[in-house]
Amino acid sequence: MLDLMAARVAGGATVQFRPTGNSMTPLIRSRALVTVAPADPAAVEPGDIVLARVAGTVYVHLVSAVDHANRRVQISNNRGHVNGWTGHARVYGLCTAVDGVPRPRTAGKTR
Numbered sequence: 001m002l003d004l005m006a007a008r009v010a011g012g013a014t015v016q017f018r019p020t021g022n023s024m025t026p027l028i029r030s031r032a033l034v035t036v037a038p039a040d041p042a043a044v045e046p047g048d049i050v051l052a053r054v055a056g057t058v059y060v061h062l063v064s065a066v067d068h069a070n071r072r073v074q075i076s077n078n079r080g081h082v083n084g085w086t087g088h089a090r091v092y093g094l095c096t097a098v099d100g101v102p103r104p105r106t107a108g109k110t111r
Contacts, residue, residue: 002058006051009038009093012111019060023077024049027062028098034060035097041088043109044073049095054083060095 001017008015014037020030027049028034036051044050048063054075061083064076073091075083096106 002051002060005036006053006058006092009036009051012038014038014096015093023079023081024061025078027078028060028095032099034095036060036093037096037110039091039094040109040111041073041091042068042071044091044094045105048105048109049103050075050091051093051095052086053090053092054086057083058092059083 005015005017016033016035018031018033022030039050044063046063046065049060050063051060052075059075061075061077063073064082065074071088072085074085094106094109095103097103
């Protein structure tokens with residue numbers, strides 16, 4: 001399902017869906033309604049939640065570090081596990097709301 005959402009967001013659509021799993025609790029509970037809009041990857045910063053592909057898997061996870069020089073971001077869950085680095089081309093969207101509540105610091109980071 002996340003692959004489908006990534007394709008839609010990469011095509012310019014803002015999407016809503018309910019991801020499952022507990023790795024992002026309490027920021028995103030399992031089956032919470034998330035809104036993801038196309039992102040400007042160069043504008044994301046640590047603490048943002050993005051829809052991104054890392055090592056072949058699509059995640060809705062935190063940006064834990066940014067490497068502007070190499071145009072990449074590090075993706076982690078909310079429990080301290082680092083999934084890895086991914087290039088800007090694989091950062092599809094920015095989570096702008098969870099269960100209808102806007103996420104902080106999203107202004108100017110979407111396309």
